[in-house]
Amino acid sequence: MDEPGGYAGPASKSAVVSDDSRAFDVVVVGAGPAGSASALEVARAGYTVALVERGPYPGAKNVYGGVVYGRILDELVPGWWERMPVQRWVTRRATMIMTPTQALTVDMRAQDWGRPPYNGATAYRADLDAWLADQAVAAGAVLIPATVATGLLRGPDGSVAGVRTDRPDGDLTASVVIACDGVNSFLAKEAGMYPAENVAEHTTLGVKETIALPREVIDERFGLSGRDGADIEMIGCTRGIPGGGFLYTNLESVSLGVVVGLTGLAAAKVRPEELIADLKEHPAIAPLVRGGTLQEYSAHLIPEGGYRSMPELVGDGMLVAGDAAAMCLAAGIWLEGVNFALGAGMYAGRAAAAALRSGDTSKSGLAAYRTMLEDSFVLADHRKLRKVPDLVLSQRVQADYPGLLCDLVQGLFTVENPAPKPGLRRLLRLGTRAHGVRRRDLVRDALVGLRSFG
Amino acid sequence: MTGVDPRYRGIAFEDRMATVDFRVSPRPHITVDSEVCRSCTTKACVHACPANLFVPTAEGGILFNYEQCFECGTCYQVCDAEGAITWTYPDGGQGVVFRKG
Structure with missing residues (x-):
């Protein structure tokens, strides 16, 4: 690429293609949970699909708190729990209300959650996302890693006709583009589907430390055995900056982090890692993480605005799913995202396949996507809880x-x-x-x- | 607050960042126009960037290093000054590589 507009970012430019023969039926951008679920469903329906990932492998650019709820996988990958790379099954789910010197915890244990069909699991994203992408590849999707989708290609009628990439001769033409390109979604922004204003107000920054501890130490401190795991969510631990904290157990590490609103963080002039340091000193948390070794520090943005902050989900030749569509549910007692991404991706893949079958990949041809989302947990939960993000923050x-x-x-x-x-x-x-x-x-x-x- | 293991609060920032893998691209994927930053009074990027990549200079500008960037987007989201930060993804396969995430 020889001009700044050739790189994916807020200033990207689209290009027009006139060629009618498309290289793929569908191009999915981003091999996270939404993208891999989309590609899996498109490939299963018998259409050609490219799965473009900018990291060297799926998951390389992704960070989350650490818990995935697998129920939607029953439909997508039957028998998933026998094969998914899980750290621990969450059998202990606690919500901790804190001040600097106090902690009040509601602590639920359910041994049922440690048996099939399971509920929540901790997993590393590098493992989880790679496994999900493997499912899509096994079904026939073509994974194209280490490739940035730098802009949209447009057909003569203005509809989306593929993506430009940073590979040499890197245009990937397609009848449908499914943008699963994450919280910054430059493709949805370029398509004009994103409401541009006040994005920072409903975006949070998550910072996390993966802290190594011996398995038996974790078992003892959290009262666990076997593959059982704990999930502790916290509120009141961020110096009044809107947000919260979390502590999850992996097999031989714990994930400790905080999530804070960008505007609150900027106004408070506090460095994010100081908030993790606060947590490590808190009397309710310090004994749980003491003596551990920092294995990886990580950070990522989270779209927490919910239903009211979502972009348009359907365009001419284009669908948006996952974080790119602000599908994280940050509703205080519920903090979910990967499951929404999986569900949305699955429906996007099905809607794209149905549109290809009918020969109409315009906005109206793809409209079934929105209907499927409305009829499922993906938009039903978000709509029901639309007032909660503001309340929680x-x-x-x-x-x-x-x-x-x-x-x-x-x-x-x-x-x-x-x-x-x-x-x-x-x-x-x-x-x-x-x-x-x-x-x-x-x-x-x-x-x-x-x-x-x- | 209880007694603190000093290694926690005291972890040097470079030791923290040394736990993260980066495949550094020769092309800076983010550029900062320090001239624009001179007129900025908030400089929210300095505190908010989780990788601590924005350093205020004595002349009131910003010194920026793209090499250890998480590619999160915090800086351009909190930036008040139009045109100060030009933000793109690094070229395919380069930049941050999370092993755990």
């Missing part, structure tokens, strides 16, 4: 309520003899006053919570 949920709840429970269990027990109502009155929480906000937030989660 509010000052009240981030700073006021954790302190209020911790003080309330601490007050409940502090014995103040000879003074008599204070009673919950008095504790609540004292707590709301001390944390500047207005009853009216508390009631309103409770209603949003009830309507969303109920």
Whole structure:
């Protein structure tokens, strides 16, 4: 490439192709979970598909907290749990509400989750994404790694007709492009499908440390055995910057990290790794990670705005899935993304195949994608929980309520003899006053919570 | 706060970054126009970049090193100044390579 516009980025330019014979039926950009699921379904339907990945191998550019929910794989890769590269099966799921000196934890154990058909699993993305891409390749998809899709190709009618890549002679023509190119999705932006404004406000930065510890030490500290694993989500641990923390067990390491809103992070002038250092010193976390060796530090953006921040999902000759479509569910008690990417990718692949069958790959020919998403968990969950991201990232949920709840429970269990027990109502009155929480906000937030989660 | 193992808070940033694999491209995939940065009062990139690649200079500009970049996009998202950061992906196969992720 000899001009700056030849590199994938906000300034990329598209090119027009006139040739009618397309090299592939479908080009999928990005061999993450959404891309591999798309390519798998297209290949299964008997169409030719290229799976373009900019990393040297699938997963090389990807980071997540560390837990994948596999239920949608029942449909996509039957018997997946016997073959997927899993670290541990999550049998312990805890949510920890914190202040710098307090922690209140709801800690659920379910041994059922450690047996088929399983629920959540920890896995390394380098392993997981490679395995998913292998499924697509085994079905006939052509994996093209170490290749950047630098822009869209357009047909004479303006519809998307493939992608330009940074390989020599690198144009890949296709009837449908499925953009699974991640949170920065330059392809969706170039196609004009992304709402450009306020992206930073609903984007978070996740930073993570993978910390090596011996398997038996992890088993003992987290109360685990065999392949059982723990998943601890935290709120109130980010110095008031909207976000949260997480701690997941792998077989011989733990993943410890924080996720913080970009605008809050920028305003606070705190370096992200300092927030991980805070967690490592917290009395509830320090004993769990003590003595470990840092194996890998990593960072990635997360599209956390949910339903209201999603781009257009269907264009002429183009579909958008996964992080590129803001399909991460960051709803406080639920933090999911890979499963949404898998589901969306699967439906995108099916919609592309159906459009190819009918000979209409225009926006209306591909519209079944949106319908399939609406009829499934992918958009149903996001629509139902559309008000939750704002609530979870509010000052009240981030700073006021954790302190209020911790003080309330601490007050409940502090014995103040000879003074008599204070009673919950008095504790609540004292707590709301001390944390500047207005009853009216508390009631309103409770209603949003009830309507969303109920 | 409880007693702290000093190696945690104290981990040198270069030791932290030494745990990450990079296949450094000869082409800088991100360029920063330090002239534009001079007029920026927030310089949000300096704190927000998880790889700590943005260093303020004595003259009020920004010194930037692309080699150990996570390619996350934080810098261009938090940047207030139009045209200060030109952001692209590194060429295929190059840049950060996560072994765990």
